[in-house]
Amino acid sequence: MPNRWKEKVKKIVGKGNFIDEKLELICYSRDMSVHQGIPDALVFCTTTDQISNLLRVANKSKVPVTVRGSGTSVTGAIIPIRGGLVLDLTRMDKIKKVRKEDGYVVVEPGVICQHLNSSLSPTHFFPPDPGSSNVCTIGGMVATNASGTRAVKYGTTHDWVMGLEVVLASGRVIRTGSYTPKTSSGYDLTRLFANSEGTLGIMTEITLKIVPVPEYIAFAKAAFAKLEDAGKTVADLFASSIGLSACEILDIISIKVVNKAMKLGLPDVEGMLFIEVDGREPAVREEMSAIENICKSNNGIDIAWSANPKQRQALWAARGGLVPSLSRFKKGYRLIPIAEDFGVPVSKVPEAIRGAQEISKKYDMLVATFGHAGDGNVHTTFILDVRNKDEWKKAEKMAEELVDLAMSLGGTLTAEHGLGIAKSAFADRELSSSLDVMREIKKGLDPNSILNPGKLSLDKKKVKILDHFAFSHVAGKKLKGFSEELDDEILVCVQCGFCRTGCPTFESTTLESKNARGRILLAQGLLEETIKPSMELADKMYSCSVCAGCTTTCPCSIEAPEIILACRRRLAQAGCMPQSMTTMLESIEKEGNPFGSPRRERTDLFPKKYQKISAKPAEVLLFLGCLPSYVDMEIVPATFKIMQAADVDFTVLGEDEDCCGYVHYLAGSGDFMKRVKSNMKKFKELRPRMIVTPCAGCYRALKTLYPKEFMVFHISEYVKGLLEEGKLKLANLVTKKVVYHDPCDLGRHMNVYDEPREVLRSIPGLVLTEFEKNRSSAVCCGGGGGLMAYDREMSLDISKRRLAEVLEEDMDVVVSACAACKDTLRKGLRAIPKEKRGTLTVADITELIAEAI
Structure with a gap:
């Protein structure tokens, strides 16, 4: 990247908002996926004008720009695989307008989903609820069309987007949509940019629908000895007039994972359903009674429901604790999202889960299958040791067979996470000739292909599922580790970013290198020997207060303080201890x-x-x-x-x-x-x-x-x-x-x-x-x-x-x-x-x- 180009960007955003220090850039090279790409620079913007001017410069110099929120993607959607700029929008976090009487809010893209709902409480809420809602940004949710457990009733994020302010690759600023409940004016450009994963334009303002909080919410759980009975129950529920607000399914592996990690005493069965209904109390009570009867008629056991908020939250704990539990199910193993969120018609969910189980058995690999049965969204999450090269080879083949399974059932590659890098290899399987139309739209709006290049299979380059592999220095390699226990702890980190909410040094700086996630990624570099001890690295490790705040928000309960202290010991051995510490030790x-x-x-x-x-x-x-x-x-x-x-x-x-x-x-x-x-x-x-x-x-x-x-x-x-x-x-x-x-x-x-x-x-x-x-x-x-x-x-x-x-x-x-x-x-x-x-x-x-x- 030419220095002249850098200087222009610095003038636009200010020196403190432009970073090209190598270790900081490494901290922005990952998300929850298995992919990695190191940018040439990191930029924070706080205004639409800054972004417009920045894109004018980037477009002229043909420098890639990849937009990033909180980094919770599981598909590599925010990975800068062509280098260039990472544009972090988390500092654009203002809630600009709240109009409860008109049912909408106007927010900047960096607003955290949970923060938005907290500001609307107790009267209103924004329904989409991804598992990362406590840390993910609204911009990221719109860009990937995120949803969550309530999608069966409330739909996906783009169903709630009324309008956008978007900066195009040329720097031109446009507005789409309206503040009115409906509009029929022209093409629906709002939906075009929503779900485009940052490849067509950069959203700088988002208008969202909001609704009143339901009067009454009840939750039910039911277990089934046979998975088919759980599937039949889902079909019967949909054939009824019951207005489900959530309907989740767990397979036998998922149940075992949750039981081991959370000790909830769930029954040893092939399937479980978690069901939620909201609305007016008399109607919800009546529907819960009907749900109970339908579950019983399909051989359901251990059926229970509650409207008590604490009991409801306790019942949801099993579902909520599942994903992080996957990284603690087997020593040295962790969850791996690859072909992890395909969708099928609702009636095909049991068949999809059975098929995933057969693939898992064929390759003798652990796969936890669960998902939003109410909207046909099936999550197949692999559990493997990232150091085992043979398991990665199996995982690659399994992913291909899971795609075959989804397509054979009339499904979709992704129901809520997006294509990113992870599924780009299979995009033509589903999109076929419409992919050519997508490429033409991309070329028309971004002729130099500077916006998030290499994603969604838009550039015709042949892609493999493990391209830009984040574990190339780990898989099959002999490592100079810290200790077996600490090495496991480092590699268990799934880079979800939940630690952001518990880290005081991140709150003070909003830099990933001053957060547990970034520090653990740097520790992995020491483990792999791709990073050497240095005073620059010491700055990241000794700026940690070792307070363990991150451990309380980490869904995998990773002992980050122990990792930090191990890194400090290695730095000290290499003569890279800060003067502030050596002075105290001398005294x-x-x-x-x-x-x-x-x-x-x-x-x-x-x-x-x-x-x-x-x-x-x-x-x-x-x-x-x-x-x-x-x-x-x-x-x-x-x-x-x-x-x-x-x-x-x-x-x-x-x-x-x-x-x-x-x-x-x-x-x-x-x-x-x-x-x-x-x-x-x-x-x-x-x-x-x-x-x-x-x-x-x-x-x-x-x-x-x-x-x-x-x-x-x-x-x-x-x-x-x-x-x-x-x-x-x-x-x-x-x-x-x-x-x-x-x-x-x-x-x-x-x-x-x-x-x-x-x-x-x-x-x-x-x-x-x-x-x-x-x-x-x-x-x-x-x-x-x-x-x-x-x-x-x-x-x-x-x-x-x-x-x-x-x-x-x-x-x-x-x-x-x-x-x-x-x-x-x-x-x-x-x-x-x-x-x-x-x-x-x-x-x-x-x-x-x-x-x-």
Whole structure:
């Protein structure tokens, strides 16, 4: 790509919205499919004018432009296989107009589906509901004509698109459709661009129909010993006058997968149906009764239905948990979408599933078959080991036979995911001569073929199903891995992007390299040795707060923090550790703490009685930690006050206390075990029965990374015990309204959620409230994993975002149970203008306990 061309694009979008750094581009080279293509540059646009000007330049220079939303495609539709530009539209995320009285909204393409429905709740909703609705963009849904479980009643996305603003390849901007409920004016260009997968134009504004939320929703499930009985039930339901809003089917493999992963106790049968009906309550109840009778008449068993929202959600959990469960069904195996969403006439669904099962048996390969029986959409998802070359050869043949099956049943290649790359090889099988017409339309609108080239079989180039293969450096190759367990964990990642909703560094930057998905893709590069350790790679790995927020939103429950730490260890071994980390480690080696403070200052905040005395054996060793001892001014005095008030037999190491080594662990330093051995020697000399610490990081390190020779308690756990035993009395009134922030090291990493809350509730006069995102869903403070030291600006941004949740809530104190959280949140609070932060303060739990003594 000529530099002159790049400079023109930079002027259009601004320097900060143009990226051509290699590792970042790798992070935009994948989606959920088996394909890969690295772009030459990444661009973020926020206006139609920017996109228009950009396309004028790209068209003149014949540079490919591939549009991307959240990257949830399973077909390779957003993969830039011809290089060029990836145009990320996720920053065009405004809901521009809501007209409930007229039944429509106007949105930008980067709006997330779930965010749209949240904004319309509780009165209205946008019905299409793909499985990725919590992360996928409206633009992506329109481009692929996505649907989901409710398609049987509500149709697909293009049924809900009223109009579009589109930028053509030439840069010309056009509008299609109308704000009226119907129009007969001219060609239906709206539907032409919807479902075109970004090959004809770039949508910059979308007008969608919306409808009122149904008054009453009920859900039913039924099991069938024979798959044919499930199919007959579906046929009978459609022959009736019942207005189904969802009708899902699972085959025997899918049921086994769900049972193993989710332990739901589903029966051992050949088929299950999940059925939903919505509308007015009397009508829905009547229809549910009819559904029950139809299921019974077809030998249905384990039939149950509920309209209770919680019970309904629990029943849907089996269906919702299926796809991610596929990547945990067999060790080292993961789901692979290839020929994964063909459609057949509804009456042919059982035959399609039987055919898929026979193909699976023929090749001795695991295939889970399930789908939207109500609209004939069958998902055939392969489960294989991506390292096994022979399994890939089988998968290729199976995909061809599944296409043959779909065509023989009068079906379609794709019912909701689109053609992309994955099905382009078979496009002529279904489209025949109409494919020539599609090519003529493409040539007329995009003569230089710059818009998403290489997709939909539009350029006549012969395509194979595994072209642009993402696992070429893995399949059949001997890898220099991390460990068998970690290698499996890296390769299990299906690149779905759900981690976006749980990653604080992604929320701060909106860059894939600062998200778990991108970091895992880079870890795969280290595994394959296609990426070498470098300071550029270190920037991606050390900018992670290791908060594990991604693990709570990852449908495959991938331990991304462990992958990140393994990458840090490899980077450290290669001499690629950031200066911020090496400085802290050097300080620990010299002074026993990461802050460069003299060792003698460790006891400055101790009561005089404990400042100079030598440590002696006692029942409890109080391990204060570095941050409470050197940086904070309140935690150490408060902790001593608690221990003394409860008359605890405790001792301290004083100036002999050294860093627990958690910083070494987070940095990837090979000296971590050296620190452990040194500290364990001191602990053994004192022979305590237990170690108590107010530091969440020390607690995690001592409890999980050290030899299990002593009981270890966080101060909140220990105080809870003292209160229950009556050894500590909290008598003073603390009339404060507080909100509790869950520390990542204490909460997600150690599952300590209840103890701090129970202690806070024990304080007289204190009113405890919660952040909207709390417990396992709590947002990181921004200081974890060494992030405050590595990238202070990002750390403060994350901290301010967390505090913004409660600035309007008339709160007195944000309280945590972690010195690092307190320090980071205080810095974030100081960075917020005084008129906005008001009198809000930040405190540690020990301070409030001490105040109540």
